[in-house]
Amino acid sequence: MDTKNLKIKILGIAGTPIKNGNCQYQLQEALKLAESTGQAITELIHLGDYKIKFCIGCDKCLRKVHKIQAEAGFNVSPVPVKEYNCSIKDGMQELHQKMLDADAIILMAPVYIASIPGQVKTFIDRCRTFVHDFxxxxxxxxxxxxxxxxxxxxxxxxDLMRTSLSALGLNVVSYGSAAVSTKEGLGIPIRETRFAVKEDFAGAVMMDLAIKKLVRTGMHIKAGKMVLEK
Ligand SMILES: Cc1cc2nc3c(=O)[nH]c(=O)nc-3n(C[C@H](O)[C@H](O)[C@H](O)COP(=O)(O)O)c2cc1C
Known part of the structure; x- marks a missing residue:
């Protein structure tokens, strides 16, 4: 089997209401780094471009997954869910498909009050089907x-994002990447630039390590799967 031209597809999700901010800049840099390995193609999307309503806890996705499992057998993994199975039809339909089409997912979110922005949590909640359908x-x-x-x-x-990604059934491969958008992380914006993250060397090193690990492990899983399925 020839794996010489094998590449993984990375979906970068910018979970911020701000376009062209530090988060977008850093995520773009991360995707460029991934592409520079010659082993990845990438796509960056903004959660802000999608209408995403709150999960209403109706359990419809869960019931559909259980119904399909009952027909296909409870040992079948992943559960062969063929259609979008959420009761709310909005931007999540396209986002689910993009996640399914990718080999790797990067979730980027700014720190908002020592946590993640509400729209990122809403997005995660709306991915509940993946917890159950693998x-x-x-x-x-x-x-x-x-x-x-x-x-x-x-x-x-x-921590919140790693735990959530892992709960969705994804293989979280590294501690992740953290950076600052003020001079030396002291909370004082650099007047000359909106993109102070560009000057965060420590953040760039952490990102570099994490991205290389993501591409490496993603390639191993993809190649291993191809071998096993042959
Ligand atoms: C509502 C809100 C809450 C924030 N809370 C924190 C915080 O708790 N800790 C922190 O380090 N930065 C906090 N920030 C700063 C952002 O994380 C920071 O500006 C980040 O660079 C935003 O990304 P952006 O440049 O892409 O907009 C907060 C910003 C906003 C708007």
Whole structure:
């Protein structure tokens, strides 16, 4: 089997209401790094471009998954869910498909009050089907964050995202990437630039390590799967 031209597809999700901010800049850099390995193609999407309503807890996705499992057998994994199975028809329909089409997912969110922005949590809640249908089980994932301060919620934001991605069945392959958008993470914006993250060397090193691990593990899973399925 020839794996020489094998590449993984990485979906970068910018979970911020701000376009052209530090989060977008850093996520773009991460995707460029991934592409520079020659082993990845990438796509960046903004959650803000999608209408995403709150999960209403109707359990419809769950009931559909259980019905399909009952027909296909409870040992079948992933559960062969063929159609969008959420009762709410909005931007999540396209987002589910993009996640299913990717080999790797990067979730980027700024630190908001020592946590993640509400729209990111809403997006995660609306992915509940994946917890039960295992359709993301052979994909890798990592989390990225940016805050004003080096130590004011970045660990909590990363922890929330890593745990959530893992609960969705993804293989979270690294601690993640944290950076600051103020000079030396002291909380004082750099007047000359909106993109202070560009000057965060520590953040760039952390991102570099995390991205290389994501591509490497993503490639191993994809190649391994191809071998096993042959
Ligand atoms: C509502 C709100 C809450 C924030 N809370 C924190 C915080 O708790 N800790 C922190 O380090 N930065 C905090 N920030 C700063 C952002 O994380 C920071 O500005 C980040 O660079 C935003 O990304 P952007 O440049 O893409 O907009 C907060 C910003 C907003 C708007």
């Amino acid at each position: 359709r993301l089980q052979d994909k890798v994932a990592m989390a990225m964050t940016i805050g004003f301060f080096r130590n004011a919620g970045q660990d909590t934001a990363l």
